[in-house]
Amino acid sequence: MYDPKSAKAEEFICHDEVLATLDYAQKNKSNEQLIAQILEKAKERKGLDHREASVLLACDIKQKNDEIFTLAEQFKKDFYGNRIVLFAPLYLSNYCVNGCRYCPYHATNKTMPRKKLTLDEVKKEVIALQDMGHKRLAIEAGEDPVNNPIDYILDCIKTIYSIKHKNGAIRRVNVNIAATTVENYKKLAEAGIGTYILFQETYNKESYEYLHPTGPKHNYAYHTEAMDRAMEGGIDDVGLGVLFGLESYQYEFAALLMHAEHLEARFGVGPHTISFPRIKHAADIDPNAFLHGIDDDIFAKIIACTRISTPYTGMIISTRESQACRERVIHYGISQISGASRTSVGGYADAEREHDSEQFDVSDQRTLDEVVRWLMQMDYIPSFCTACYRAGRTGDRFMDLCKKMQILNCCHPNALLTLKEFLEDYASDETKKVGEALIKREIERVKSDKVKKMTEDYLSKISQGERDFRF
Numbered sequence: 001m002y003d004p005k006s007a008k009a010e011e012f013i014c015h016d017e018v019l020a021t022l023d024y025a026q027k028n029k030s031n032e033q034l035i036a037q038i039l040e041k042a043k044e045r046k047g048l049d050h051r052e053a054s055v056l057l058a059c060d061i062k063q064k065n066d067e068i069f070t071l072a073e074q075f076k077k078d079f080y081g082n083r084i085v086l087f088a089p090l091y092l093s094n095y096c097v098n099g100c101r102y103c104p105y106h107a108t109n110k111t112m113p114r115k116k117l118t119l120d121e122v123k124k125e126v127i128a129l130q131d132m133g134h135k136r137l138a139i140e141a142g143e144d145p146v147n148n149p150i151d152y153i154l155d156c157i158k159t160i161y162s163i164k165h166k167n168g169a170i171r172r173v174n175v176n177i178a179a180t181t182v183e184n185y186k187k188l189a190e191a192g193i194g195t196y197i198l199f200q201e202t203y204n205k206e207s208y209e210y211l212h213p214t215g216p217k218h219n220y221a222y223h224t225e226a227m228d229r230a231m232e233g234g235i236d237d238v239g240l241g242v243l244f245g246l247e248s249y250q251y252e253f254a255a256l257l258m259h260a261e262h263l264e265a266r267f268g269v270g271p272h273t274i275s276f277p278r279i280k281h282a283a284d285i286d287p288n289a290f291l292h293g294i295d296d297d298i299f300a301k302i303i304a305c306t307r308i309s310t311p312y313t314g315m316i317i318s319t320r321e322s323q324a325c326r327e328r329v330i331h332y333g334i335s336q337i338s339g340a341s342r343t344s345v346g347g348y349a350d351a352e353r354e355h356d357s358e359q360f361d362v363s364d365q366r367t368l369d370e371v372v373r374w375l376m377q378m379d380y381i382p383s384f385c386t387a388c389y390r391a392g393r394t395g396d397r398f399m400d401l402c403k404k405m406q407i408l409n410c411c412h413p414n415a416l417l418t419l420k421e422f423l424e425d426y427a428s429d430e431t432k433k434v435g436e437a438l439i440k441r442e443i444e445r446v447k448s449d450k451v452k453k454m455t456e457d458y459l460s461k462i463s464q465g466e467r468d469f470r471f
């Protein structure tokens with residue numbers, strides 16, 4: 001029944017295989033010899049399958065758990081270096097016909113003010129985001145064929161790419177909208193989107209159907225097979241994620257990796273990113289009403305085990321998490337974070353933070369300037385790089401470079417160039433001082449003399465007002 005190559009949701013996320021995996025992991029959680037073998041295999045840097053990874057997640061031997069975290073930190077450095085890419089979500093509309101029990105935008109929430117940005121309002125939001133220094137957005141919209149049809153989404157994408165305010169530009173628009181048809185995915189691909197992101201929420205079909213009692217999202221197979229349709233529609237990069245807290249984390253972890261294995265088996269390329277949201281408080285949503293919440297220790301372990309199981313996949317954490325939590329897990333493999341996010345529709349252009357239409361409470365409420373400085377003070381390079389997608393390095397072309405660990409040769413200088421742009425155009429004096437010192441240190445770490453010379457040349461041109469250099 002379990003078949004990673006199958007196009008059918010219930011065969012590539014086979015419930016019986018998940019249960020057998022959890023049983024295997026539980027029985028081997030103290031099997032030192034097997035855990036040591038799996039860690040040896042992990043060190044080959046080619047990834048682990050869902051059964052092996054689940055054993056590591058269940059492992060209860062302290063010394064081996066320490067090894068898991070150390071290895072995750074090492075992988076993070078080897079594959080991604082010390083750069084962290086920054087992005088912001090942009091909420092276009094909170095009209096939604098679905099009945100998701102964990103989201104305040106569900107259709108039966110009659111107290112939620114419904115808003116949909118006009119193209120003029122999109123422009124104002126984008127200018128506000130550009131004025132902070134953002135270059136990458138993830139657009140979000142509820143599912144509503146009348147209020148948020150695909151043409152509306154396409155018009156918004158076109159508008160976002162067209163706005164050039166002062167030195168600002170949004171250079172990559174990732175899209176997080178409901179599961180749709182191959183035809184619509186083709187349209188999104190043609191509109192030049194970056195990654196198509198769709199959270200599975202939960203892979204457990206029974207829980208899924210309970211949590212999505214009404215609306216088109218109720219259809220488990222249609223939702224779970226969405227990434228296949230996206231790839232058939234020509235979208236190279238897809239982003240997976242579950243909402244931790246809805247189901248047992250062990251189930252979600254095993255199934256998430258099975259989904260990644262399925263994409264690799266069927267399309268020859270795994271997910272571009274995996275996101276790690278945990279359920280949070282929002283308007284009429286109480287996270288304590290869900291029985292599977294996870295604490296920070298388990299959360300960190302999930303992130304570390306994912307890092308060593310899928311070394312070449314970007315990993316994302318949002319402002320749902322506090323500064324303290326982000327500070328902890330960033331070392332174990334996170335490669336992208338959001339900064340200065342507003343999770344309400346129209347939240348950026350309004351001078352005052354709006355609370356009435358937020359999708360979830362934001363824990364980390366710092367400004368982008370503060371987030372950038374914080375990263376640099378931890379010796380990370382905040383990056384606004386969007387080079388790969390614009391240079392056509394997507395899908396298997398990107399993965400190939402990533403697997404050979406060559407992508408770092410682009411990421412590192414690109415991070416420095418985009419940070420320099422941020423420092424010139426948007427940073428406070430204090431941030432600029434920290435940033436200039438970091439660039440000076442980091443430029444010495446560029447291995448190739450030719451690339452170093454070019455980077456220095458580009459940096460000097462950015463100081464003189466030129467923009468948008470990339471490797």
Ligand code: SF4
Binds near residue numbers: 096107143178
């Ligand atoms: S999670 Fe998405 S589909 Fe579900 S209610 Fe919220 S906006 Fe709608």
Ligand code: SF4
Binds near residue numbers: 383387389
């Ligand atoms: S070079 Fe490519 S992989 Fe590296 S940060 Fe830029 S866009 Fe991402």
